Each structure stands twice: as C-alpha cells, then as structure tokens.
Amino acid sequence: MAGNSIGNLFKLTTFGESHGEALGGIIDGCPPGIALDFEAISFEMSRRKPGQSAIVTQRKEEDEVQFLSGIFEGKTTGTPIGFIIPNTNQKSDDYSHIKDSYRPSHADYVYEQKYGIRDYRGGGRSSARETASRVAAGAIAKQVISTIKINAFVSSVGDIFIDKPYQALDFSKTESNPVRCPDEATAKKMEDYIKEIRKQGDTVGGTITCVIQNVPIGLGEPVFDKLHAELGKAMLSINAVKGFEYGSGFCGAKMKGSEHNDLYNPDGTTKSNLSGGIQGGISNGMDIYFRVAFKPVATIMQKQETLDVEGNIVEMQGRGRHDPCVVPRAVPIVEAMAALVLADYYLLFKKI
Template identity: 60%
Template structure:
C-alpha cells in the first residue's frame, strides 16, 4: 500500500489497523534539542479518543502513547521518533456478519476492488482509528512552532450553525462544551439533536472551523505548494471530510472585488481578512481561517440494502460502536494536521532563510 507518509521535509508515516495490536507512527526530521511536553501530547490524544461521552463511540481505549525512539532525557535527538498506541478494546466479532458485505459509503467496496482483499474488522486501515497517530504527531510538532496558536471548534452540526469565525475561541473554552461548540445555546441544541439521532440509529454531518494565530508572514511556496493547497490536502485526507474552504471560501463567488479585497494598513495588517491569512499561497501574517466539512458517519444502526462480494443484494444489519456525528472528536485531528503542515513549511523556510 502506497501513500502512508505525509509531509515534504518533516514527515509522518503511520501504520496499523483498527483491530490490530496497535497503531503507530514514525516522525522524521524533527530537529534535535526540542524539549517535549509529553502531557500536552497525551491531552490532545485524550480529546480525540473514543468513550469520552455518551455522544461518541463507546469503544474504551485509554490511548496511552509509548515513544520508542528519537527522544532522550525529554529532548528530541534528531533521529526518527517512533511511537505506538495500543488497541486494547477490540470487538472484532461485531464485524463477522458483514465480512462479505459492502457497507454503504464505506471503503469496503473500493479496497476490495483495488487490493482484492480487505481487513473487514472495523474497516482495517481505512478506519478513523488511524487518526490517533496524526493527533499524537501533530501535538508534538506543534511544540516546534513559536507563538503559534491553533484552535479548532465545532461550528455546525446538521442545520445548527454558528455565525462566521469565532475569533475569541481558545481550546479551554471549546472544551467547556461536550460537543466542542463554543456557543452555549447552540451547543445545547446540537446535543439534543445527537441524542435524538442516537435513539433513531442515524447520523449527521457537521463543520469544524479552525483559526491559527501567530503565523508569521512568508510561510508557503508559490505555484504547486501553496500553503492553502497544503492545508486543503491535509484536511481532505481526514476520514469523512467532504469539503474545505479558506477565508471567504465559496462566499467569495458572490462578492465584488471592491468588497472582497483586503485593504492594507500601514503596519502591514489588513482591515478585513477575506484571504484567510494567505495570499499567493504564502502566509501574510493575519489569522489563518478555514472550514472543514464532514459527512454523516456511514455506519448507522438501521438496516440498509447493499450488495456482497458476489454482487448479490443483501440486507446489512449494522453492529459495532460508532459516533452519531464525528465532528466533536475530529477537532484535535484538524488541529494536528494543521500543525503538521505549518511545521513542515516552518522548517523549509528556516532552511531557505539560512541559505
């Protein structure tokens, strides 16, 4: 299987399956001498882990990370950083009845067509379980970025949504909501919706907004390696993501240039930020603001018609432990992928500046 590595200079390679012994990663080209805050890494992993509330998958994983290499006496050595996260609470028997059936909107069918074989237990490699590795790596490399604050939050679940980007948000404020929406009245409405959907055995999609403060001007490369293109690729690599927009996004299509242009002030900042902090593919020093849209979780607790490997129509009786909506747990995943992109460009810029 190809495409298990992300990044240009700073790279993350992930391995493992949903119901294997463990998942893990190898993070390479992290500079030597970086003092690691291990608790900060575990805290981010805990924000993603299952079993943290009644509105997410009840799979009970502690997700305790173990570092195998690349760190000595609390500091990076400059060698590859290897780590694993055990899969402790596996219930593979839940998937025995569907091993020959293709779950609608899952990767079952496409994996079978591409490889001629698949691990049906929880989706195997296609499972969102793999994203715990990304969160761990992102939380580590975030510590490379001086004065940069990455904050994602739930801005929409179903038709319930917040207004524009909430520039006041912090992670501590976001975590005051079980649903990770910083607007209390909307958070409650979202929780009520998820409660109803859980009872019905259905799921719903949502949107995560991300605001990055403190990014200096000059990160990113022109033409094919634009910063917003890299962010879009990173977000679209996350399970269940169907859309990405930055700054004014699709709203820009209905605006005039006279209202969309970001007018400069004498200090180099701009009055508005329709560009979302990136112009010409390079950061301009303003807040980087983008949105990520997630589809409804494909596994629902309702009978669905589908086909099996022989092309026969069958009825799928879904089992397993799944979220009615993925976005609350996806907040730290969005932050992690953002950190991986920015850290990669940060190191590339340092090399170019030194030359």
C-alpha cells in the same frame, strides 16, 4: 507516493489497521533539543478517543502512545521518533458479520477491488482509528511551532450553526462542552440534536472551523505547494471530509473585487481579511482560518441494504459502535493536521 506519508522536512509516516496489534508511525525530521510535554500529548489523545461523553460512541479505546526512539532524557534528538499505539480492544469476532459484505459508503468495496484482499476486521486501514497516529504526531508538531496558536471548534452540526464571526468567540470554552463548540447556547442546541439523532439510530454531519494565529509572514511555497493547498489536502485526507474553504471561501465566489480586496494598514497588516491570512499561497501574518465539511458517518443503527461478495443485495444492521456525530471528536484531528502542515512549512521557511 504510496500514500502513507505527509510532509517533507517534518514528515509523518503511519501504519496500522483498526484491528491489528498496534497502530503507529515515524516522525522524521523533528528538530533536536525540544523538551517534550508528554501530558500535552496525552491530552490530545484523550480528546480524540471514543467514549468521552454521552453523545459519541461508547467503544473504549485506550490510546496510549509508546515512544520507541528519537527521544533521550525527555528531549528530541533529531533522529526519527518511532511510536506505537497498541490496539487493546480488538476482538476479531466483532466483525464477522461484515466479512462477506461491503457496507454502503465505506471503503470495503474499493479496497477489495484495488488490492484483491481486504482486512475485513473493522475498516482496516480506512478506519477512523488511523487518525490516532495523526493526533500523536500532531501533538508533537504543535510543540515544534509552539508560538503559533491553532484553535479548531465545531461550527455547525446538521442545520445548527454558530451565527457569529470567530473573533466573537472565546476559544477557551471549546473544551467546556462535549460538542466542542465555544458558543454555549449553540453548543446546547447541537448536543440536544445529536442526542435525538442517536435515538433514531442515525448519524449527522457538521463543520469544523479552524483559526491559526500568530503565523510568521512567509510560510508557503509557490506555485503548487501553496500553504492553503497543502492545508486543504491535509484536511481532505481526514475520513468523512467532503469540503474545504479558507478565508472568504465559497461566499467569496459571489463577491465583487471592490468588496473582496483586503486594504492595507501602513504596517502591512490588512483592514479586512477575506484572504484568510494567505496571499499567493504565502502567509501574510494575519489570521489563517478555514472551514472543513464532514459528512455523516456511514455506520448507522438502522437496517440498510448492502452488497455481499457474491453480488447479492442483502439487508444489514450496524452493530456495536454508534457514533451519531463524529465532528466533535474530529476537532483534535483537524488541529493535528494543521500542526503537521505548519511544522513542515515552518522548517522549510527557516532555511531560506
């Protein structure tokens, strides 16, 4: 209700600001007896963290997850898994320049208006750093639904996009380049473009496509909690996301029914999959795929007008951390959120 939880049977609640002592969360409802792969968790954390390559922010964050409960001799016990991720790099003076002003297209102003108080050190709770907790929990969720395969990748940056269906891509190449685009030629173009944007002190948006395979038939609940509705909410809860479409998406809105219907094969699979693996809110066993739109990051290294707390328009220039394109780093976050949603529906599904 107060917004910091997701899921019902597999439920994550998170806490933490970018510049407090630590972020963290509680996973409640993880099934017992799962022998956790801690290296897989570290790998996901490293995918999300800043400073991975020349095209992302160089700020270092050590994202070590410390598990405090719910795990005994390497296995989940069925009791809540509490974890923290210490903030090792906070310097309170970093943010003194934004103490008295509201950066454009950040949440500074609305937090101040809503709560009457604001942790002005970094983005506080609205910082993208908050997603570290999501990635940690998502890495566990992936292990809960280990037979389901989740692959996200960058499908566009600015105007540059992959001009192939996902079936033509080799997902094993996603991690082979800093842009996390499995099509190498497109990846190169994206990388060059991001470097150019970086030089300009600017930022650029992009899209991530996510493909979920090997999903059992029957995940999802009518009518308000349709599987794609919850996936959409989960994606829209990621910082900077402005849109979500699945299956035929916005293109589907231009089509005719005679083109759009997915005809059946005798085994219940469908010849086409414009439905995106979900019908009536329930998985039908075909691939689930969706696309998520990210706006450009608001912090740019150019001078901009901003509003100070006394109502004056003043000029400000971003400092320190420059993340010209956050989309590559958002790939593990998209996968984590998908895993959290699927784990929740999967546990519910098992019970009927």
